[in-house]
Amino acid sequence: MTAQFTRKLSPILLMAATLAGTAATCSAQLQADLADMSLEELLRLEVTSVSRRQQQLSRAPAAIYVITQEDIRRSGLRSLPELLRLAPGVHVARINAYTWAISARGFNGRIASKMLVLIDGRTVYTPLFSGVYWEMHDLPLGDIERIEVIRGPGATMWGSNAVNGVVNIITKSARDTPGGFIEAVGGTVERAFGSFGYGGKLNESFFYRLYSKFTKSDGMSTPEGASAGDDWCSSHTGLRVDWQLGERDELTLLADVGVADFHRLAEYPTLNPLERSSEWQQYNNNSSDFLARWTHRHRSGSISVLQGYVDHYDRRDPLLGEKRRTFDIEYQNQMTIASGHLWSWGFGTRASKDNALKTVYSSLRPARRQLNWFHAFFQDEILLAESHAAVTLGAKTEYTELGGFELQPSAQFLWEVAPVHTFWASISRAARTPNRGEQDAVIWMETAAGTPESFYLPAVMQYVGDPSYGSQHLFAIEAGWRHQPHRRLGLDLAVFRNRYDRIRFMELESTQVRLAPTPHVIAALSPVHGPGATTWGAELLVRYEAAEFWRLSGSYSWLSAPRIAEQFAFFRAESTEAPDHLANLRSQTSMPGRFELDLAAYYAGSMVDQARWTLVQQGVPASIRLDLRLARPLTETLEWSVTAHDLLRGHRAEFQPEGFSHSSEIRRGVYVRVQWRY
Amino acid sequence: MALLKPSSCAWLSGPDLFRFFRRSLRAGLLVAVLANTVAATRAAGPVVEESNAKAAFTFSFAKFVGWPKFLTDGGRSTFRLGILGRDPLEGAMEEVVGGKTLHGLPVEVVYGRHLSELADCDLLFITVSEALRLRQHLAGLSGLPVLTVSDVPGFVENGGMIGLRRENNRLCFEVNQPAIEQVGLVVSSRLLALARVVVGESAPGESQ
Numbered sequence: 001m002t003a004q005f006t007r008k009l010s011p012i013l014l015m016a017a018t019l020a021g022t023a024a025t026c027s028a029q030l031q032a033d034l035a036d037m038s039l040e041e042l043l044r045l046e047v048t049s050v051s052r053r054q055q056q057l058s059r060a061p062a063a064i065y066v067i068t069q070e071d072i073r074r075s076g077l078r079s080l081p082e083l084l085r086l087a088p089g090v091h092v093a094r095i096n097a098y099t100w101a102i103s104a105r106g107f108n109g110r111i112a113s114k115m116l117v118l119i120d121g122r123t124v125y126t127p128l129f130s131g132v133y134w135e136m137h138d139l140p141l142g143d144i145e146r147i148e149v150i151r152g153p154g155a156t157m158w159g160s161n162a163v164n165g166v167v168n169i170i171t172k173s174a175r176d177t178p179g180g181f182i183e184a185v186g187g188t189v190e191r192a193f194g195s196f197g198y199g200g201k202l203n204e205s206f207f208y209r210l211y212s213k214f215t216k217s218d219g220m221s222t223p224e225g226a227s228a229g230d231d232w233c234s235s236h237t238g239l240r241v242d243w244q245l246g247e248r249d250e251l252t253l254l255a256d257v258g259v260a261d262f263h264r265l266a267e268y269p270t271l272n273p274l275e276r277s278s279e280w281q282q283y284n285n286n287s288s289d290f291l292a293r294w295t296h297r298h299r300s301g302s303i304s305v306l307q308g309y310v311d312h313y314d315r316r317d318p319l320l321g322e323k324r325r326t327f328d329i330e331y332q333n334q335m336t337i338a339s340g341h342l343w344s345w346g347f348g349t350r351a352s353k354d355n356a357l358k359t360v361y362s363s364l365r366p367a368r369r370q371l372n373w374f375h376a377f378f379q380d381e382i383l384l385a386e387s388h389a390a391v392t393l394g395a396k397t398e399y400t401e402l403g404g405f406e407l408q409p410s411a412q413f414l415w416e417v418a419p420v421h422t423f424w425a426s427i428s429r430a431a432r433t434p435n436r437g438e439q440d441a442v443i444w445m446e447t448a449a450g451t452p453e454s455f456y457l458p459a460v461m462q463y464v465g466d467p468s469y470g471s472q473h474l475f476a477i478e479a480g481w482r483h484q485p486h487r488r489l490g491l492d493l494a495v496f497r498n499r500y501d502r503i504r505f506m507e508l509e510s511t512q513v514r515l516a517p518t519p520h521v522i523a524a525l526s527p528v529h530g531p532g533a534t535t536w537g538a539e540l541l542v543r544y545e546a547a548e549f550w551r552l553s554g555s556y557s558w559l560s561a562p563r564i565a566e567q568f569a570f571f572r573a574e575s576t577e578a579p580d581h582l583a584n585l586r587s588q589t590s591m592p593g594r595f596e597l598d599l600a601a602y603y604a605g606s607m608v609d610q611a612r613w614t615l616v617q618q619g620v621p622a623s624i625r626l627d628l629r630l631a632r633p634l635t636e637t638l639e640w641s642v643t644a645h646d647l648l649r650g651h652r653a654e655f656q657p658e659g660f661s662h663s664s665e666i667r668r669g670v671y672v673r674v675q676w677r678y
Numbered sequence: 679m680a681l682l683k684p685s686s687c688a689w690l691s692g693p694d695l696f697r698f699f700r701r702s703l704r705a706g707l708l709v710a711v712l713a714n715t716v717a718a719t720r721a722a723g724p725v726v727e728e729s730n731a732k733a734a735f736t737f738s739f740a741k742f743v744g745w746p747k748f749l750t751d752g753g754r755s756t757f758r759l760g761i762l763g764r765d766p767l768e769g770a771m772e773e774v775v776g777g778k779t780l781h782g783l784p785v786e787v788v789y790g791r792h793l794s795e796l797a798d799c800d801l802l803f804i805t806v807s808e809a810l811r812l813r814q815h816l817a818g819l820s821g822l823p824v825l826t827v828s829d830v831p832g833f834v835e836n837g838g839m840i841g842l843r844r845e846n847n848r849l850c851f852e853v854n855q856p857a858i859e860q861v862g863l864v865v866s867s868r869l870l871a872l873a874r875v876v877v878g879e880s881a882p883g884e885s886q
Contacts, residue, residue: 034726034734034774039742039872042735043850045726059764059807247845247874301809301832336832340810383810416764 061392061412061424062154063089063480063494063539067147069172074588074598076629076643078190078671079215081134083141084167085602085625086586087149088555089494089539091578093604093620093655096664097220097230098135098262101655104151104165105498106535106561108578108655114163114432114474116154120171120254122291122309127352127371127402128322130161130435135260136287136313138234140195140213142181142675145172151539152496153430153476156379156394156410163430163474164498173252174199174207174242180678187671189645191231192216205244212237219263220664221651228664229280234260248298254291260284266319268361271518273449273458283321287313302335321357326350330375340383344394347376354436362443364436365465371436374399389415403433403471420484425477432472438504438527441465447520454521457513464509466526473501488545495538505530536560549590556583579622581605596641598629604654623652625666637677644670729770731849732803732842736827737775737785739840739851740801743825744864745781756786760796762815763805771803793818804828804838812836823861834877843874850874 037045065087077083081100085092091108093101101108103115117124117132119139125132147169154162177199185193195213202208216233238256245251261284267276291309298304308329315321330348337343350373356364379394395409410428417423443463450456480494506525513521539557546552559580583603591597606622626648631641646652651665740757757780761771775785790796793815802824808815809830816837819826826839833841834852841852852875858865870876 034730035737035778037734037738039735039738039869042731042738043848043872045731045848244845297831299832299835301830301835303831336810336812340814342810381810 059414059416059422061390061414061426061480063151063478063496065089065149065151065492065541067149069142069145072141072144072147074596074629075586075600076598076627076641076645078141078185078193079134080137080139080141080169083147084149085584087147087151088492088541088584089151089537089557089582090149090165091582091604094220094666095655096228096264097217098232100134102132102134102167103578104149105496105537106559106578107164114161115165115167116158116162117167117169118158119169120291121293121307122289122311123328123350124311125161126322126324127435128320128324128354128356129437130432133285133313133315135232135234135262136258136285136315138213138215138236138258138260139169139171140183140197140211140236142183142195143171143177143197143209143211143240145170145176151494152426152478153408153410153428153474156377156396156408156428161432163432171240171254172209174209174240175201177209178207181675182678183673183675185671185673187643187669189218189220189667189669190671191218193673207242209240210238211240218667221667223651223653223665225651228265230262230264230664232260232262234258234285248296250295252291252293252295255289257288259286262317269444269447269460271447271458271460271520273447281318283316283318285313285315285317287311298335300335302333305332306330307332316357318357318359319362321359323355323357324352325354326352342381343379344381345376345378347374349374356436360444362441364440365442366440369436369440371401388417389413398431398433400433402435402439403431406431406433406471422482423480424482425479427475427477430474430476432474434469434471437465438469439465439467445525448523454511454523455513457519457521459511459521459523462522462524463506464524464526466528469527470529472504472529475499475501490541490543492541493538496536498535499532500534501532502529503531503533504528533562535562551588552586554583554585556581579605579607581622594632596629596631598627598631600627600629601625602627607656620653620656623654624648625652639675641673641675642670643673644668727770728844728849729767730774732829733767733770733774735842735849735851736771736801736803737778737780739827739869740780740825742866742869743858744866745800745823745825746862746864754783757781757783758786758788758799758801760788760790760799760802761805762790762793762796762802762808764791764807767803767805797822797824799824801825801827804830804833806830812838821861823863825858825863834875845874853877 067083067086071086072083075083075086077085081092081102082094084090084102090102090104093108095101107114115125115132119137124137147167150166150168152165154166158166177197178201179199181195181197183193183195193213193215195211197209197211199207199209212235214233214235217231219227219229219231222228236256236258238254241251241253243251243253262282264281266279266281268279270277289309289311291307293305293307296304309327311326311328312324314323328348328350330346332344332346334342334344351370353368353370355368358364358367375396375398377394377396379392381390381392383390390413392412392414395407398406398408400406408428408430410426412424412426414422414424441463442465444460445463446461448459448461450458476496476498478494478496480492483491485491504527507528509524509526511521511523513519537557537559539555541553541555543553544551559578561578581603582605585601587599589597602625604623607620625646627643627645628647629641629643631639633639646666646668649668651667653665736759740759759771759775761767772787775787778785788796788799796802797819800823802819804812804815804826806829812828812830812833813836816826827842828838829842830838831843834854837854837857839854839857843850843852851873853865853870853873854877855865855870856877
């Protein structure tokens with residue numbers, strides 16, 4: 001298909017390439033001539049802006065890290081969840097080829113339920129278990145402008161589930177991606193990727209971008225080194241339109257359609273506690289979404305944004321399948337009030353309708369349910385002390401059918417002691433509203449061996465959701481310091497103390513003796529709120545420009561979480577745990593001959609226990625991932641790169657299995673990428 | 679390939695979905711080709727970093743504004759161009775105007791984060807970081823013969839003199855003529871003619 005595109009386009013490509021080449025040579029000498037240009041010439045000049053927004057973000061009174069397009073390009077990482085490894089303090093663990101456990105500040109898991117993830121303003125966590133199906137969001141990475149990663153609660157601005165962090169993925173405006181883009185990747189583990197993009201304009205105010213991406217990935221490895229059989233492929237096609245309507249209005253439209261196909265070996269419990277039945281499974285996903293955003297810039301400088309989206313997906317996953325349609329609409333306004341107040345306020349509503357897939361092992365009661373949300377927020381940023389300090393006060397109130405009313409207030413303080421010293425501190429309360437699974441699910445988790453309590457009969461451990469299960473709250477205290485002791489050296493430190501009012505546990509609700517087909521006991525376990533837990537931690541980021549051609553950055557984060565499993569030996573549902581120590585070190589070198597040599601090491605400490613479903617205590621040893629990337633542009637428009645990933649070991653585990661599926665180990669691999677812009 | 683296997687999605691089955699893809703891609707491609715042809719026939723202008731362009735605009739404005747005091751005050755040795763705020767155009771001003779002259783005087787670029795450090799400037803560029811303190815700054819400058827330029831939204835409406843604004847991929851500017859003339863500066867009609875919006879009762883070059 002791609003070849004066909006190329007043939008059709010080739011005359012135009014040539015022409016565009018020639019023009020692009022001319023533009024490139026122009027810009028080199030342009031700098032010096034800018035001052036000599038006439039006003040008329042200046043008015044005709046096209047401008048781009050890269051770093052502005054990032055500078056504004058560095059003033060935020062929160063632990064924020066921005067992954068830029070340059071970071072993405074030079075990391076050599078190939079998927080959205082993998083990219084989050086670049087952010088300090090974020091634990092990214094690949095459970096198998098297409099499932100990830102991602103969280104900040106503890107509580108990690110496939111169903112990590114305390115991170116809010118947004119793609120271009122669209123919330124992508126599922127109300128089924130408050131987690132994210134990362135495999136469904138396979139965007140072309142070159143179209144991402146930046147990823148803002150906020151560690152700590154962001155509930156006042158973002159709403160429920162922004163408890164431990166927010167991941168905000170923002171794609172480029174169609175205006176900033178003129179021309180075509182073709183990328184092809186081939187390798188040993190990341191078998192084949194291809195993406196195509198084309199950005200153009202109908203006139204000076206209507207810009208669009210079309211894209212299509214295809215991914216095929218091999219399975220990961222079993223602990224013995226054989227293929228785990230979890231290979232997958234996916235394809236996405238989409239469109240983005242940025243349309244300037246008059247002087248002060250802008251309309252953005254986004255649409256994406258995706259299909260994906262997954263393989264896996266699933267293991268189910270049987271009535272015999274010593275036996276599990278295995279089954280090869282193949283299933284697919286369909287997803288589509290459409291978003292429209294209207295932005296109006298008022299004469300006074302304030303900005304109004306009205307946004308609505310429709311999101312549909314059908315996951316035919318035999319373990320955790322659901323069909324869901326979500327409608328969301330919201331309005332936000334930002335205005336500057338005289339005497340140093342910046343007000344932000346907004347309100348919105350969302351409706352999400354699902355239809356859960358029923359299997360022998362799991363079902364939802366009721367199988368169909370519609371959930372509605374209503375929310376409103378207000379925030380005031382007040383400038384103090386000749387504007388070198390600011391206090392931000394805000395609150396979000398939210399109503400959900402699952403959790404009732406929630407008030408999520410926050411107070412933040414920022415003080416710029418000097419241009420190179422910034423301190424910030426904040427206190428906030430955030431809520432994690434219950435999900436469908438916690439209220440409505442019935443899952444056959446495990447068959448336990450007979451004990452005197454079960455009359456020596458095998459016990460079927462059945463999870464039964466509790467419709468009255470309520471919200472969990474976090475009270476967080478955070479502080480941070482940003483310092484630039486030298487032009488080439490930057491430091492960013494954040495410390496936090498998180499107090500969760502109640503941790504989710506499981507309690508034995510009832511037991512029943514069944515005689516057929518073989519005598520067994522059904523032990524029904526329901527989620528209950530247990531005692532609270534407190535976590536502490538610190539995150540440090542250091543950036544150093546050793547030379548014009550050599551940039552280094554490193555981060556280290558430390559987490560102290562109580563070992564809840566040791567205190568309560570019985571079934572538990574939620575773990576506070578993630579590695580106590582996380583670190584990464586990256587080096588980017590621009591070498592003579594226009595070679596780029598980039599090295600990245602990611603370290604995750606050992607995890608004592610991640611077993612959520614079973615009584616067996618398991619752990620994950622500490623591991624290091626080492627990636628190496630070598631790239632060189634061949635011409636102005638053509639570039640190749642070679643990336644070798646997981647260099648240190650043939651295969652290594654990053655996480656424990658969850659639910660019925662196996663975890664697999666990540667394999668060492670290498671891939672070659674060729675990219676052509678025209 | 680497994681992807682092409684039919685699936686039973688309620689509203690579009692697998693093969694349908696692919697047909698839909700192909701159709702939409704083909705349609706998109708046609709649009710793309712047409713648009714590119716249109717774009718290619720138009721002269722492709724050079725692309726520059728926004729900060730650099732803003733610096734160049736600011737420098738140009740100074741050429742079209744007269745400071746009467748330069749005629750009388752012989753004691754001045756430089757034209758002081760101040761940048762107020764935290765993100766001083768990423769150093770672009772110095773790059774663009776380095777070594778240039780304005781009204782016969784070499785341009786000196788000075789940076790500051792307080793208005794008090796920059797009060798003796800001839801031209802003041804106020805960066806976005808000062809958006810909330812805008813009125814405070816403008817009040818502090820009232821009556822002084824300082825040309826104020828800024829890219830803060832709503833600058834001109836709030837009493838600033840020349841506001842820069844990005845519209846699509848280009849920059850344009852708005853002029854507050856009364857504010858300029860009030861402090862004794864003289865603004866060229868050419869500048870007013872090129873401005874997108876001119877604030878003031880007598881606006882000879884009303885917006886195009």
